[in-house]
Amino acid sequence: MRLLIITQKVDADDPILGFFHRWIEEFAKQCERVLVLCLEQGNFHLPQNVSVASLGKERQRSKPQYVAxxxxxxxxxxREYDCVFVHMNPEYVLLGxxxxxxxxxxxxxxxVHRQVNMKLRIAEKLSHVIFTAAKESFQLKSGKVHVLGHGIDTKKFFCADPKMKNKEPLILSVGRITKIKNLETxxxxxxxxxxxxxxxxxxxIIGDAVTAEDRALKTDLExxxxxxxxxxxxxxMGSAPHGQMPEVYCSADLSVNLAPTGGLDKAVLESMACGVPAFSSNRAFAPLFGPLAPSLLFRHGDPEDLAEKITRFFAASPSGIGARLRQSVIAEHDIASRVSDIAGLLDDLA
Structure with a gap:
């Protein structure tokens, strides 16, 4: 199969979108040829059967120029591609x-997002197949949807020595500083x-405040x-390059994700892949947490419940939790399996 990928950014160092570099590498293993068209490009190093072109955001081109x-x-x-894989931006489905x-x-x-707008509704009608990470990640009813899990690089997100921690217990929160992350809790x-x-x-807190609203929120939190x-x-702490994130997770004793119930936040899965227990207020993680769910899930927006569960964790110092969580991610969210599933479904349509 020859595949055209449309995505927002190709940059292995990007704190938010750097993960997709590994997706492209995996697609290269599954496809004869991979063409990637992105809005913006940065640092990348991809196999020989991959070519990357940019619409020019890094050169500050205008929106009409992007479209042209x-x-x-x-x-x-x-004539160089058989199928199109649009990553996260339904407007490209509308355009093409x-x-x-x-x-x-x-x-x-x-x-993979809670938001449903008119662009997504139209893109659902125009796409032949839709992929998402969890049933909560795609809010439209559609017979085209395949729930596949996220694509986490479990070989990269791995702590060789999980006991190498700081002297002081370290709690980690990873993600953009924005209202939905509920950092005040x-x-x-x-x-x-x-x-x-x-x-x-x-x-x-690892992440940046991107918009003016985000920066105002950060000031209030400070x-x-x-x-x-x-x-x-x-x-x-600000953001960290994607390649440094395994080291960041491995330095922590636990991570906390405070987003409401919805799609599966990749930061939780990366923490779990590193064997670092992840506390979450997103009940969509309950099946993945399994019997650990009562200890790791806390009520959304409830600092008392979160504090109680963190305190119990520090008091008990439980062993074996990290290894169990890592195995759950390997089984259901490993990048090689997910990309293979996507490529197989696209190939069946071609």
């Missing part, structure tokens, strides 16, 4: 589907934990941290 370059590319290379269907190209859309929970255990601990005497306990 998009059409020029899909037309010029129309008319021509792709005339040329008898099969269209697959990967979508983590700050309040940290204040409660501080009153309940004698041991000093640190909470590191004020809360200062007002509650948590300076030095709760620390904003």
């Amino acid at each position: 370059r998009f059409y020029r590319y899909i037309f010029a290379h129309r 589907s008319f021509l792709w269907r005339i040329w008898r190209k099969r269209i697959g859309l990967w979508y 983590l700050v309040r929970a940290a204040g409660l934990v501080k009153t309940r255990i004698a041991e000093k601990f640190v909470v590191r 004020r809360q941290i200062f007002d509650n005497g948590l300076a030095g306990t709760v620390v904003f």
